[in-house]
Amino acid sequence: MAPPAAIVGIGQTRFAKHLGISEAQVAAEAIHAALADAGLAPRDVDGLCLFDIESNTVGDVAAMLGLGDVRFFSTHSHGGGSYCAVVRSAATALAAGHASVVVAFRARNRGRRSSFGKGYTEGGRPWEKIAPRIAGFYQWQVPFGLVSPVQEMALIARRHMLDHGTTEDHLGEVAVAMRHHATRNPNALMREPMTLADHRASRFVAEPLRLLDCCLETDGGCAIVLASRERARDTARRPVWILGSAQTNGPAHHHPHDWFAYERRRWVTEAAARLWGEAGVRPSDVDAAMFYDHFTPMVLLALEDWGFCGHGESGGFVAGGGIRWPDGRLPVNTHGGQLSEAFIHGFNNWTEAVRQLRGTSTAQVPDAELVLVAAASSDPYGAVLLAR
Amino acid sequence: MADVLPPLPQPNPDTQEFWDGCRRHELRLQRCDDCGTARFSPRPACPRCASLRHTWFTAAGRGTVYSWTIVHAPTLPAFAARVPYAMALVELEEGPFLVGQLRDCEPAKIRAGLRVAVRFEDVAEDVALPHWRPA
Numbered sequence: 241m242a243p244p245a246a247i248v249g250i251g252q253t254r255f256a257k258h259l260g261i262s263e264a265q266v267a268a269e270a271i272h273a274a275l276a277d278a279g280l281a282p283r284d285v286d287g288l289c290l291f292d293i294e295s296n297t298v299g300d301v302a303a304m305l306g307l308g309d310v311r312f313f314s315t316h317s318h319g320g321g322s323y324c325a326v327v328r329s330a331a332t333a334l335a336a337g338h339a340s341v342v343v344a345f346r347a348r349n350r351g352r353r354s355s356f357g358k359g360y361t362e363g364g365r366p367w368e369k370i371a372p373r374i375a376g377f378y379q380w381q382v383p384f385g386l387v388s389p390v391q392e393m394a395l396i397a398r399r400h401m402l403d404h405g406t407t408e409d410h411l412g413e414v415a416v417a418m419r420h421h422a423t424r425n426p427n428a429l430m431r432e433p434m435t436l437a438d439h440r441a442s443r444f445v446a447e448p449l450r451l452l453d454c455c456l457e458t459d460g461g462c463a464i465v466l467a468s469r470e471r472a473r474d475t476a477r478r479p480v481w482i483l484g485s486a487q488t489n490g491p492a493h494h495h496p497h498d499w500f501a502y503e504r505r506r507w508v509t510e511a512a513a514r515l516w517g518e519a520g521v522r523p524s525d526v527d528a529a530m531f532y533d534h535f536t537p538m539v540l541l542a543l544e545d546w547g548f549c550g551h552g553e554s555g556g557f558v559a560g561g562g563i564r565w566p567d568g569r570l571p572v573n574t575h576g577g578q579l580s581e582a583f584i585h586g587f588n589n590w591t592e593a594v595r596q597l598r599g600t601s602t603a604q605v606p607d608a609e610l611v612l613v614a615a616a617s618s619d620p621y622g623a624v625l626l627a628r
Numbered sequence: 629m630a631d632v633l634p635p636l637p638q639p640n641p642d643t644q645e646f647w648d649g650c651r652r653h654e655l656r657l658q659r660c661d662d663c664g665t666a667r668f669s670p671r672p673a674c675p676r677c678a679s680l681r682h683t684w685f686t687a688a689g690r691g692t693v694y695s696w697t698i699v700h701a702p703t704l705p706a707f708a709a710r711v712p713y714a715m716a717l718v719e720l721e722e723g724p725f726l727v728g729q730l731r732d733c734e735p736a737k738i739r740a741g742l743r744v745a746v747r748f749e750d751v752a753e754d755v756a757l758p759h760w761r762p763a
């Protein structure tokens with residue numbers, strides 16, 4: 241079966257700790273760049289997909305850019321867990337004929353200075369802005385002292401260490417590999433070479449996780465343009481096809497008290513089986529992967545979840561340089577990822593995946609044909625497989 | 629009582645009984661009337677069998693450490709004076725997991741399987757918060 245949709249344009253803004261422009265302008269610049277790359281005009285766009293953590297709404301963006309008749313739009317919840325769902329939703333709409341050109345994007349103003357006077361979704365770390373009374377699931381964590389994502393991830397990482405012998409150096413190797421890739425990428429915010437010793441010397445944030453286990457806080461935006469099979473054939477670029485995709489939201493996600501209680505492994509394993517089955521390929525066929533690396537342990541989980549190694553074997557997989565470009569078994573985040581390029585809630589993983597399949601990455605995998613993009617392992621979850 | 633209050637819970641009909649229990653220094657949990665599974669956090673249906681029927685009970689308040697982290701800065705102002713502090717994911721005797729501060733325990737002594745018991749601290753007129761100590 242021919243793929244139903246393709247990515248035909250990518251665009252991004254400058255990445256910085258503080259851009260000094262509005263989140264709306266970040267979105268406008270990223271979408272402009274992506275449409276120019278595709279050789280399309282705003283009026284050609286008839287679909288729009290975004291996150292619910294976005295402060296820009298569908299209406300804002302359509303009005304701001306003078307889009308065409310936006311006959312398909314969707315907004316997805318769960319932050320980093322849904323940047324693949326956003327694109328999957330776009331591809332599904334294109335396959336169904338509900339749209340012919342869909343823009344998906346993430347624009348972000350999170351630098352501390354950008355956050356002044358802003359609401360919950362715009363600027364600053366959300367966990368610092370929590371209300372004095374909490375009604376949602378955070379009432380089961382924040383009043384007790386578990387207040388930020390890194391602390392949640394630390395509980396997951398610690399248990400992985402207990403169960404599988406994973407070490408702090410395994411986590412460190414993830415950070416070191418991402419930085420190794422970023423040193424080649426002129427857009428990356430962190431380009432100084434990093435060693436395991438640097439990782440070990442960085443301060444603890446939430447043991448066993450250190451500062452260098454954490455992603456950056458970045459202002460910036462990335463956008464992609466997707467087109468239907470028919471439309472993709474007459475755009476400016478060689479299309480990058482959506483070969484397969486999967487999502488899952490079992491009961492075992494995100495909150496530490498649910499994470500270990502409800503057989504998380506089962507849900508992600510079934511999602512992976514659906515993905516590979518739909519695409520008709522195996523993990524060993526994949527040339528590179530873009531994983532949601534908001535924290536280093538999540539790269540280890542992604543390797544296991546999508547079948548690149550066995551359950552509990554990810555530490556050994558990365559220890560020998562398994563995720564490093566150019567010689568690793570699976571080069572991961574060849575742009576430097578959220579850990580070293582920029583934290584655009586995973587959307588810079590799309591731009592890099594497309595660059596790999598166009599042959600234009602600064603850490604190019606020779607002749608890359610198949611790239612997996614996967615969402616945050618800590619959330620309702622998903623992945624999209626892209627092919628040249 | 630801390631100078632800066634942590635964010636406090638805003639109970640709703642699903643969660644009121646848990647927080648009322650804390651005020652009485654009792655750990656109140658739900659148990660499914662159909663499959664018998666005890667659960668946390670409170671919710672209207674059973675994650676195992678989807679039954680809408682449940683009964684509240686008072687848990688023993690004992691469990692073991694399943695995972696933990698030592699929290700360093702940054703954290704919220706209410707917890708800044710405690711840094712570094714231990715947060716444990718506790719597996720209760722009745723089955724469910726929940727998180728809480730682990731107090732009165734040197735970080736080097738924390739390990740998986742460490743037996744812990746719940747304590748409560750009155751932090752506001754209408755709120756008491758649970759934490760954990762070695763048992």
Ligand SMILES: [Zn+2]
Nearest residue numbers: 660663674677
């Ligand atoms: Zn039940």
